[in-house]
Amino acid sequence: MASIGIFQQKLVIDFSYWDGKNANVPILVCLGGEAPIEYWLDGIGIIDKAAPQFRALVVYIEHRFYGQSIPFGSLDNAFSSDEIRDCLTTEQALADFAEVIKFVKRNITKHDSPTIVIGGSYSGMLAAWFRLKYPHFAIGALASSAPIFSFEKLPIENEYCQIVARDFEEISKTCANNIFQSWNMIDYLASQPSGIDQLTKTFKSCSPINSSEELKAYLIRLYNFAAQYDGRFNTWTRYFCNKIGNRRNNDILEGISEAVSGLNSFPVCNQIAGNVSFAVDSESIQAWEFQLCSELVTPTSCSGNSMFQPQQFNMDLYVKNCRDKYHIEAHPNWISTYYGGQDIKSSLKNFGSNIIFSNGLRDPLSRAGVLSDISDTIVALTTKQGSHCLDMNLAKDDDPNWLKELRSKEIRIMSQWIKQSTSSKASIVSLNHSIKATITWLIRGRGLVWETLVRVKRGENGWTSSSALGNAPMGCKKGGVIDPFGINGRVSTREDEVISPEPETPSEKGEECYLRFVSKSAICFDPRLEKEGVEILREGVIVPDREGMGAVAEDVECSFFQRRARTGCAMWIMDDKSFV
Known part of the structure; x- marks a missing residue:
């Protein structure tokens, strides 16, 4: 397909633990899923533990059609054009990830830096699929709570609601039984006049x-959410059962209503009517619903052997609803065709390696995941007490021992991959993008410095002085630099001199010289200085290597902002390149 446009794709690069351009230093790549990338930035447990141990560069890539991408x-x-909208596919998302990884290796790390892709839930599936489709870009993948067997009519389709019910029963059998009774109560009330x-x-x-x-x-969505994201200590199922478990008869519905209202910060009323979702924003909801129609068709049914009423999945109705809403034909078999479906175990065993599938068995989606080892290098790690993507959650000091041990196992396995990786060049293929990507960097972390190179010419009135510089003169002088910024300014007679963060005694060159300003924060020179003999030659970020030296990144716009982050300052760096 020919290129039909350019869009900005967001990534976040965290240099907090990076040990520089060393072939043995890995890149940990967090693959974005069905939400803005900020969803992950407060911390991912396994990355927070692995990155300092591996001295790794951490890259977060936002999924196309989500967040700011x-x-x-x-x-x-985007959806006003069917041609653009139809570029929201898993295939294209994987190609985006490959392009970004290639970009990072070309511009920041080494081309043979060992790379591990990491994802959870949907992005966990993407991580596993990426390892299959792009093994030359990643030496391994961690797929947390990845329900890769969710597609077509697979034998697990009835088990989701059964595991939800079991999770509630483990907290309180009376609670689960009250929920089961509530369905008939709701139906009966609805059948009455004014019911x-x-x-x-x-229910307010x-x-x-x-x-x-x-x-x-x-x-049902609330109960499913409670069981799936129940946390380290079964927080949500306990919450509901504390409200519902001790109720009797007609008081059961009051208890459920109290539980629902207690979830809201300002419980004036509950938003029940209409298409309600618990996603992070409306655009993410719309994009995800389109994906569920176009290719991620996941049949779910309830047999009745649980706390829920029986409910059968109607594929014909599902296809009709997708056709009515998005004017597309749902493709329930596409994922199985493209990635393997029920035969993916054979595909993984015959063609794959170095994948960790982690699952908590209290997660209702776990039955659609890989729960036993497929080979010596494609392993399943399960925890009896775990819920959905718990190893991806922010690591805390009071995490239970079984969760700490899970992350430790994952790190040990990834460490083996890194040791076994070779320095041979990866075979980089030419990717056929239907949408080009313009990269937006968000660079943060320790060790970064901002370099500005300017050329100063002596004017009739001497060296330049400007209010833009705080009414201080800037220029060359024997023995040092007049530095109005109070940073490590540097003067030299050579524009191509090797960059160093340390100042040194300058040499003079007649009536002009070059100054390098190196700082831990961005310096944006006022363009008006050009009229006063100051020519801005280059400004950008120095990415230091292990010796403290470095190379300036691509020329960039001088714009930055402060945001709350673990490492303090964050800067937007706009790269106006697009790649095919």
Whole structure:
């Protein structure tokens, strides 16, 4: 497919632990999923533990059509063209990741730096698929809670609701039984005159509930969410059961309503009616729903042997709804065709290596994951108490020992991959992008410095002085630099001199000289200085190597901002290159 446009794709590069351009220093790449990349930036447990141990560079890549990586600025604009919208695919997302990794290796690290891709849930599937499709870009993959067997009519389709029910039963059998009884209570009330009005009032809905099915669907999503993301200490299932477990008869619905209201920070009312989702933003919801229609078709049913009412998945209705909403045909078999589906175990065994599949067995999606070793190098790590992507959560001092041990096992395995990796050049293939990507860097971390190179010419009135420099003169003088910024200014007669963060005694060159300013923060020179004999030759970020030396990154716009981050200062660096 020919290129049909350019969009900005966001990545975050964390230099906090990086040991420089050393062939043995790895790159840990967090693959974005169905949310803005900021979702991951507060910390990923396994990365927080592995990066300092490996002295690794950490790269976070945002998924196309999410966050700030949406073509044409908004999803409405992108989805206004079927041709653009149809570029939201897993295939294209993997190609994006490959391009970004190639970009990082060309511009920051070494081309043969061992790279490990990491993801959770949907991005966990992407990590496993990336290792299969692009083994020359990554030596291994960690796929946390990756439900790669979720597609087509697989035998696990009834097990999701059964595991949800089991999680609640382990907290309180009375609680699970009360939830089971509540469905018939809701149906009965809805069938009575003014019954819907009574349900709207009982559950404090912000707008009238349309039907019992709407209310039940909302509650099912809450219970599923509670079980799937139950945390280290079963926080959410305990919360619900504390509200529901001791209720009797008609008081059961009041207990459920109290639990629902307690989830809101400002419980004036509950947003029950309408298409309600717990995603982070409306555009992410829309993009994810499109993916669920276009290729990520995941049948789910409930057989009735649980705390839920029986419910069968209707593929014909699912396909019709996708056609009505997005004017596309759902492709329930595509993932299985492209990545392997039920046969992916054979594909992994025959063609794959170096993949960790981690799963917590209290996660309802775990039954769609890899729960036993496929080979010596494709291993399954399971925890009986774990929930969804728990190893990806921010590591804390009070994490239970089984969670700490899980992360330790993952690090030991990844360490073996790094030791076994060779320095041979990867075979870089030419990728066929249907949308080019313009990279936006967010660089943060210790060890970065900002370098500005200027040429100063002596004017009729002597060396330049400007209010832009705080009314201080800037220029060359024997024995040093007049440095109005109070930083390590440096003067030299050679523009191509090797960069050093240390100042040294300058040499003079008649009526002009070159000055290098090296700082831990960005210096944005006022363009007006050009009229006063100051010519800005280059400004950019120095990426230091192990000896403290470095090379300036591509020429960049001088714009930066402060944000809350573990390492303090963050700078936007805009690279106006696009790659095919």
